[in-house]
Amino acid sequence: MLPKNVASGRAEMTAGISRFGGEAADDAAEALSRDGVVALEGLWPAQRIDELALALRQSIPGAFDTRAPLPEDIWVVGTKRINGLVPIAGRMAGCIDLLQNPALLALLDKALGNNWVYESFGVISSFPGSTVQKLHSDSPHLFEDKTIAAMLPPFALTISIPLVDVDEVNGSTEFLPGTHRILQSPDSADGSVWNAVLRGNCMIWDFRVRHRGQPNSSAEPRPMFYATACRAFWQDSTNFVPDARKLVIGRDARARIAADRHRHFARARPMPGVVSAAQTFNRLVRWYAPRFHRALRRLARRPETAL
Ligand SMILES: O=C(O)CCC(=O)C(=O)O
Structure with missing residues (x-):
């Protein structure tokens, strides 16, 4: 793998996940297709991420503190790890701007075609003492009993947006590049790669690629927003019950959606x-x-x- 130098756009010989700046949607889409994961860097000012982290802490304290009560739509997904849905409304309305970042949209257009939709939005937090996750894919292949499954373009992507700087101490997400192109994925993490991810950057991965969250050995929680974007024919029935409110957008946030991007939010439900x-x-x-x-x-x- 040849990760790109963000500043120059030239290839660099460093091991890790390929990283791209905002103008490199074509190259990023190519790397995503090849490796199953890429990092986009410098999409948002760190201060904006801090503001949204504060808003999340006020709305859902349980995403930061294991002693705080968890709302109904947040569930435990491992030792000291939670995953749950976050309504984009009120204090959290600004999250709609994250999902409309031009570089992110350009990559999603390239990878998923023009009619893709956002399917879910939430938070994954690993707390101090969380252990390494089991290697997994976010969903099985489509047509998993057919060889063609591994050749197909992506049908769903996870976008993870860390709310704190992520490193080897608080635990990044670790990937086995290329495993989205293998039908029988390995259970061993040999050959895995990971990157430190600063606030303002995000990681995007193919639902099929093998990955896992690393342990959080720090004294602080490591929350990250996640969104799922997918082709319009697909929906996530692996990770959610059928009537889950996977994407909730309040009126305040909806008013901030650009006119030519409304189609990507077609699945959003209003706040109750x-x-x-x-x-x-x-x-x-x-x-x-x-x-x-x-x-x-x-x-x-x-x-x-x-x-
Ligand atoms: O916490 C992480 O770094 C990854 C989480 C993940 O892949 C999951 O919960 O499915």
């Missing part, structure tokens, strides 16, 4: 509010108390004069 609560109540009454529901409807339809 009075209307959705009334719809849920209506559905529950219809299913579990149909006679009462019919009576309510009759009452609602009665002409005003009869009241």
